[in-house]
Amino acid sequence: MNMNDSNNKKTNNTARTIRVGALARVEGEGALHLVMNGDQVEKVHLEIYEPPRFYEALLRGRDFKEVPDITARICGICPIAYQMGSCHALEKAMGVFDDVTPEIRLLRDILYCGEWVESHALHMFMLHLPDFLGYESAISMAEDHGETVKQALRIKKLGNTLMDVVAGRSVHPVNVCVGGFYKAPDPKAMADLLPEVEACLDLMCELTLFLAKNITYPDLVRDYEFVCLNPDEGYPMNLGGLISNKGLNVTQEEFGNAIEERHVEHSTALQSIIKGRGEYLVGPLARLNLRHDGLHPRAQELLPKVCDLVGQQLPWRNNFLSLPARGIEIVHALAISADIIRNYELPKISRVPITPRAGWGAHGTEAPRGTCWHEYETEADGTIKSAHIVPPTSQNQITIESDLRELARLLVDVSDEEAAMRCEHLIRNYDPCISCSVHFLRFTRDWRGGGVGCTSPVGVLDGA
Amino acid sequence: MDDHTQSILVAACGNVMASDDAFGPLVACEVCRRALAGVEVVDLDIRPAALMDYLPGKNGLILIDAVYAPGLEVGRVLDIDWFSPDRPGLMNDDTMSTHGLSIGMQLDLAGRLGLLPGLVRLVAVCIEPAGVGQPQSEHLPESVAEAVSLVVKRAEQWSGLSQEQRHA
Numbered sequence: 001m002n003m004n005d006s007n008n009k010k011t012n013n014t015a016r017t018i019r020v021g022a023l024a025r026v027e028g029e030g031a032l033h034l035v036m037n038g039d040q041v042e043k044v045h046l047e048i049y050e051p052p053r054f055y056e057a058l059l060r061g062r063d064f065k066e067v068p069d070i071t072a073r074i075c076g077i078c079p080i081a082y083q084m085g086s087c088h089a090l091e092k093a094m095g096v097f098d099d100v101t102p103e104i105r106l107l108r109d110i111l112y113c114g115e116w117v118e119s120h121a122l123h124m125f126m127l128h129l130p131d132f133l134g135y136e137s138a139i140s141m142a143e144d145h146g147e148t149v150k151q152a153l154r155i156k157k158l159g160n161t162l163m164d165v166v167a168g169r170s171v172h173p174v175n176v177c178v179g180g181f182y183k184a185p186d187p188k189a190m191a192d193l194l195p196e197v198e199a200c201l202d203l204m205c206e207l208t209l210f211l212a213k214n215i216t217y218p219d220l221v222r223d224y225e226f227v228c229l230n231p232d233e234g235y236p237m238n239l240g241g242l243i244s245n246k247g248l249n250v251t252q253e254e255f256g257n258a259i260e261e262r263h264v265e266h267s268t269a270l271q272s273i274i275k276g277r278g279e280y281l282v283g284p285l286a287r288l289n290l291r292h293d294g295l296h297p298r299a300q301e302l303l304p305k306v307c308d309l310v311g312q313q314l315p316w317r318n319n320f321l322s323l324p325a326r327g328i329e330i331v332h333a334l335a336i337s338a339d340i341i342r343n344y345e346l347p348k349i350s351r352v353p354i355t356p357r358a359g360w361g362a363h364g365t366e367a368p369r370g371t372c373w374h375e376y377e378t379e380a381d382g383t384i385k386s387a388h389i390v391p392p393t394s395q396n397q398i399t400i401e402s403d404l405r406e407l408a409r410l411l412v413d414v415s416d417e418e419a420a421m422r423c424e425h426l427i428r429n430y431d432p433c434i435s436c437s438v439h440f441l442r443f444t445r446d447w448r449g450g451g452v453g454c455t456s457p458v459g460v461l462d463g464a
Numbered sequence: 465m466d467d468h469t470q471s472i473l474v475a476a477c478g479n480v481m482a483s484d485d486a487f488g489p490l491v492a493c494e495v496c497r498r499a500l501a502g503v504e505v506v507d508l509d510i511r512p513a514a515l516m517d518y519l520p521g522k523n524g525l526i527l528i529d530a531v532y533a534p535g536l537e538v539g540r541v542l543d544i545d546w547f548s549p550d551r552p553g554l555m556n557d558d559t560m561s562t563h564g565l566s567i568g569m570q571l572d573l574a575g576r577l578g579l580l581p582g583l584v585r586l587v588a589v590c591i592e593p594a595g596v597g598q599p600q601s602e603h604l605p606e607s608v609a610e611a612v613s614l615v616v617k618r619a620e621q622w623s624g625l626s627q628e629q630r631h632a
């Protein structure tokens with residue numbers, strides 16, 4: 001993070017400009033601009049200026065079988081989410097969604113567990129935990145907490161290994177196809193994973209309790225509308241319609257009409273709202289609050305202990321608690337993985353046969369950072385006629401701005417540097433993937449109303 | 465292969481869909497085809513945050529990437545000792561980053577954790593800013609060939625195996 005020295009000190013709380021260079025530890029490029037008038041927040045803009053990449057247009061005219069491989073490249077961190085969304089939606093368009101076997105669905109679950117483990121461990125321990133412990137980065141944190149960092153890296157690596165075994169490689173997997181998998185994983189390779197999965201499961205339980213016990217979580221309680229998948233059984237991941245704590249209850253196919261995407265001047269990412277109501281929140285906190293009943297028994301056992309340690313019973317309305325929420329989700333994902341591995345046998349088929357047809361399908365799955373929804377229309381020969389993808393960060397963008405509006409009111413009397421750090425910390429609650437939604441965040445706080453420093457938009461120090 | 469035969473890591477970063485940013489994966493692909501004894505080749509693609517997974521037990525690391533280096537000729541291949549005091553500072557370390565854990569940060573972190581190989585080099589090509597969907601430039605194959613030659617030579621040198629031993 002770079003600060004503009006000329007505005008680095010709070011000299012007048014009615015007129016002040018801050019420009020901070022880079023918010024590190026998020027994915028993509030963006031900026032934050034706050035305008036203050038006294039103790040009132042006039043404007044909060046999470047400015048996402050990373051150029052759009054036009055993946056939806058890129059997909060038009062391609063064969064449906066190419067889609068999972070192309071959409072995987074939208075994100076280096078959550079390629080599985082994009083593959084799962086496209087596979088499920090296209091299976092609906094092709095009329096084979098209900099033909100997908102339980103064995104294939106279990107392989108999808110363990111693959112997705114690998115991504116949750118890798119993504120959550122990276123975010124929790126390398127990117128977010130330093131905020132809570134007062135370190136600039138994981139590097140400085142490692143000086144004092146080297147063993148914890150090593151343990152986290154071990155868990156992260158296991159997530160990648162799970163994806164390697166099931167999907168051929170962890171970055172942009174090559175074994176996923178519409179209808180299932182090109183090849184089912186080798187049972188021995190799966191069985192070989194079990195000791196490490198079990199060891200990391202125990203380790204993650206300990207780490208989650210450690211984080212719950214030893215961290216003071218900033219208090220920012222808000223009345224969120226939480227949205228996540230609502231499977232018939234289990235925890236939200238691949239299947240189910242969508243629900244919220246404020247009355248949303250729609251099928252996957254209805255979700256596109258339940259929300260509205262808006263273009264705003266300050267963002268190249270579309271912003272989503274629920275029609276007739278407004279902002280909502282997707283991600284770990286939503287999943288945990290709405291469907292904790294679906295957690296694996298190992299995570300169920302852990303949950304009340306974590307709640308007691310953080311002093312908050314569910315529902316958690318403070319998104320700083322997304323850190324322990326992710327810990328519980330890693331425990332869940334590892335426990336599910338262990339169960340699947342123990343019972344794994346080579347399936348009779350690794351994918352269902354598909355005859356191309358003209359059709360339409362829509363489906364979202366739970367990416368580590370929230371629901372990622374896809375919609376496709378196909379021609380009779382299976383060519384993609386239209387594609388529409390709603391990533392989680394664009395759904396959370398307005399909610400992040402609202403959080404920042406609340407937080408900014410509490411930061412009037414702190415220095416600009418401290419204000420910037422706390423805003424960055426808050427944004428990292430969402431593990432935002434700005435590249436997906438359209439590594440930096442520029443921060444600006446303008447004070448209206450006259451006085452020293454009020455008039456000067458200062459040259460941006462781009463940490464880039 | 466056991467740890468001894470994988471003591472050298474060749475790790476590439478880059479995006480095959482973004483013009484000359486494909487440099488790293490293209491070089492890695494060619495080096496991988498040589499099946500060098502003692503050398504593990506990984507294509508980190510657009511997720512260099514996975515580099516740490518591959519570092520334990522390695523004696524040498526050769527990073528391959530594309531860099532934006534204003535003032536240097538586009539297409540020029542750089543071969544830089546990471547630990548050299550003369551190494552040019554990365555203008556923007558985080559452009560090599562994904563989810564905030566850049567290559568540079570990972571190497572720093574690995575150093576703190578005692579996981580950093582003793583030998584680290586960066587083999588990079590200077591490129592224009594690259595965007596998704598843009599075609600690769602005409603000179604890229606030449607740069608890739610030059611880099612492959614450099615990487616193979618260095619990896620063989622580090623692995624300490626002679627030509628005869630590699631083909632035995």
